[in-house]
Every structure is written in structure tokens, then in C-alpha cells.
Amino acid sequence: MFEPNADWTAQARENIGAALTQAQATLGNRVIVQPDVVGEAAQIQADYMALFSAIAGSVINYQFFVGNRLPTKVRDNRAGAFEWTMGPGVSAIPGASDADYALFIYTEDHYGSTGRKVLQILAAVSVGVAVQTGLHKGYAGLVDLRTGNLLWLNADMAMGGEVRTPEGAQRRVAQLLEDFPGRRPVQAAGAR
């Protein structure tokens, strides 16, 4: 059962924010944080966040798993095509006028309690049943704000980096931004 923890979430949010600021030097771009918005602009933003997570889910399901290609995309993808778009409407995202690209980042972590880990080990040694004790997934995507095309997506359903600590968050951000296009060949601190 998932139990939300407000302190961990606040900590992780702060750590990842700091790690991103630190990592931006390696991205070969100037990174600005999206402005906080209200009213209609907030609605547009919420809509595009939802659209992005739907597209990212499709890319992960249908592009990254070769055997799982959508029937309409089988032929194109054989040639290594990466064709996904959010549509030119992305230029309406608040803050888009000041930027060329949008970077979307998503990360979700669940940590198992001690009791759950004891159960996992006992279940594994006694009856050989695997018990899940956590969830560490994340993805990052880059979108061209003029065309809405998805240029790059990196996803991992089992990520490293303990985001509740600053060092772990740096490692997580480094993993998320691995192979970022146009990135300078500098290893971020803590990355392995």
C-alpha cells in the first residue's frame, strides 16, 4: 500500500530543484524555470502536462519496446524514426515565448518500510515469491516549442539515486539527463 509522506516529498522536490540548477551548466543551454501561473494560463499548462505524460507513456510503451510497436508505426520505426509531437499549440504554454525548448521532468519514488523489507526477504527465502518494496521511476523529455515535436525522451522504470538526499538527487538528475542532446561531455557530480 502506498503511504504518502509530506516531508520526503518536500525534501526530494527541493533536492531535485537544486540538482537541476547545478546540472544546467552541463546541458549547453540556459535553463529557466517555468513561471508560476494562475487562471487560464494554469489550465493550459495543466493540459499540456497531461498531454506530455500521455505521449511519454506511449513512447515508453510503443517505441522503447521494439516488439510492442503500434501497427501504424511498425514500418517507420524500423528505420529508426522518432516521430512524436505535441502539436504547434505548445507555444501557448506559459513562459514559452522566452524559450526555444521545453524540458519536462517526472519522477516518482516509493520507499519500502522496514517491515515490508523483512517480508520481502522472508518471502524470497521461504517460498520464493518476489515482493515489491519500492518504486523508483522517472522520465525526462525535450520538446521543440516552435513545432511541438518531441526531440528526445529518456525514461527508466528503475532509477538510482536516493532523492531524499542532495547527493542522491544529483545522481538521479544526472541519470534523467543522460544523453541529453547537445550536452557537453562533462560528468555531473555523483554520476556513475
Added chain:
Amino acid sequence: MNGRLSVTAVSLLLAVAAPAQTENLAVPPYQGVYEPQGVDERGLWMEADETERSARDSGLLIRDQTLNDYVRSVLCRTVGDDRCRNVRIYILRIPSFNATMFPNGMMTVWSGLLLRCRTEAELASVLGHEFAHFERRHTVNRFRRTRTATDILAWSALIGAVTAQPSNTDLLVIGGLFRFNRDQEREADVLGLAYLTRSTYRPQGASEIWVRMMGEVDASALGRAQRSRRYDRAPFFATHPTELERATYLRSLAGPDIAGRADNAEAYAAAMRPWTRIFLEDQVRLNDFGGTEFVLAQSAGNRWTADLLFARGELYRMRGNPRDLVNAADFYRQSITQDDGRPEAFRGLGLALMRARSTEEGKAALRRYLELKPDAPDAPMIRALVDQAF
């Protein structure tokens, strides 16, 4: 481990022996603003805050100030201004009979609920019930109870696998969890009725809603050629008491001496009038012929308005059996007799008639539609239909 399991079993037996039916209609003194305590509660509030942010920016949210003010005023009149102050209401365009309460004071009211209520007092009873969940902090209690239950289930599954002993602990624990949920609902029903009794509303509406819901569930099942639910006892996995049980105890709790109080049916109808078309449109699209017929008939009472007749025409035209098309055309005509300014009624009439092989009459109605709404999104398609020779 054994000690823990037997304690659970005992408490389950007690729960069976003493169902939560304390008929005490006193409203407890209000505790004022509350801040979440401990890890569990703060975590749940954080999640609720996140949900609230997305509700605020959601495309489903109805932002109309007049409607929001009205629903809020009903809540305030029900639970009192001091309690009301801690609640933010979000009216969502979802065509189901529901409202939800979050631990941080966020309440969602679904458009399907607004369509089904007939009086202000009925709406008040649902809002009061939801507020009672908030005042009793039901979310965190249910969360803790669920965690205990899933812990027991995980361990007992392991022990069962190791010892290969059959056990009925799981059934007891799962059953107990759902029963706990039903007890919370009962508690919220009783406290909700206490608010109503203290307010100026007629409390009998609380029970009448559930009687109508049974009618709708039956009608919906009949329309889908399915067997309806039984209401005499709650199924094992039911999260709420049955509609019959709720209708019965709410009726017995509602004081007969205050049955003559106002239920503000006219004020309610006036507040909903600008929204009826939209709510009906969503309801018709649910593809629930029996249930929708029931809702329409209940809303109509003895007066079928132009909006209700139009919705009924759409419902029949969408089912589209030859006999339905005849009825649909009839409903559209009656709707037009009352109000001939709605282009979509002519569109529906025309399409129904053309499918029922009354081509010329159908074309005439479609032409009228194009006259009334020349820039309709489907105008080119309808024009092609009109120009086509049959």
C-alpha cells in the same frame, strides 16, 4: 503475530454485534481550523493539496460564479457559516451521482448530482454527508485501517504459503475493512442528518434521494437486460450501505414534526435552469437508456419541459431502433412546440425523420436547422444530406 490476529477477530465480532446506529442527532461543538497531525495525516493532506491544484486547473471544473456561489450558500446554510468557511467547493462536469470530500477541506460536487437532486434540501443532505466525513476525519482513519488490514494480509499470505494451512483470516480481514467503510458512511449519514435537523431545511429529502436511486439502478439494469442489485443486505465488497438501508434509517431519523419545513424546490430549479441543457446532454451520452429515461421522467414530474423533451428525443434517436425513431421525432416536435428557437431540435427531428424514411419532411427540418444555425460545425455535412437526391 497470533495475538494480533485474535485481537482483530474479536474486534470484528464486536463490530457485528453492535452496528454503528447511535441515533444521536446532536451536532458536536465545532473544533475550528485543524492542522494535520503526524506523518500519515500530513502525507494525506499533501496528496489532497496536489489533487486540489489539479482540480483547480482542470478542464472539468465549472467556473461559473453564480452556480458556485449558489452551491456554497446551500452548504453554509446546512452546516453553518463557521464550518462552511473551511471548505472549498469544486463543481466538476461529470455526469454521475456523486460528491467527494478530501481531508484538507476540498469538496467536489459532480454535475450528475446536481441534475438528480430536485430540491435544495436534497442537495443539502448530500453536502452535509460529505462535510461529516471531513469533520470526523474519516480519510485518515480509513487509511490507517487499510494499512493494518493489508499488513495482516501480506503476512498471513506468507504464513499460509509456508505452513500450507488453509485459513479464513483473509476473509475476516477483508470483510472487516469493507464493513468499517460502511460504518463510516453510516456515521456520516447520521451526522449529515443532524446538520439538516439543525438547519432550516426539511430533512426528509435525505431519504427520498436513495429511494429514487434504487429506481434508477433498477431502470438502468433493466435497460441493459441485466439483473439489478439486491437491497436487503450489503454485499461483501460494498463500500456503502445499501440504498434501502440508507433510505430506511434516514427516514426514521428525520423528525416528523419538521416535515413541513421548506425544501426550496423553486429556488433550486431556478439556479439549475441555465445548466440543465448541458447536464442533460452529458447524461444522454452515457449510453444508459433505462437509467436516463428514469432520470428524465423524475426530473419532469408532471411537466415535460422543452429541454427534457429534446434530451428524450436525442436518447431515442441514439438508440435508433425503427420504433425509437418515430418516438424521437415525436419528442422533438413536442419540444419545438414549446420552444422553436433551438436549432438542434430541428436537426434531431430531421435526422430522425430521414432515417425513418420520411425524407421530404426530414429535409425540411434540416433546412430549418441550417437557417437557424448557418455556421454550425456540421453544416456542410447536413447541407450535403439535404441536397442529396434519394
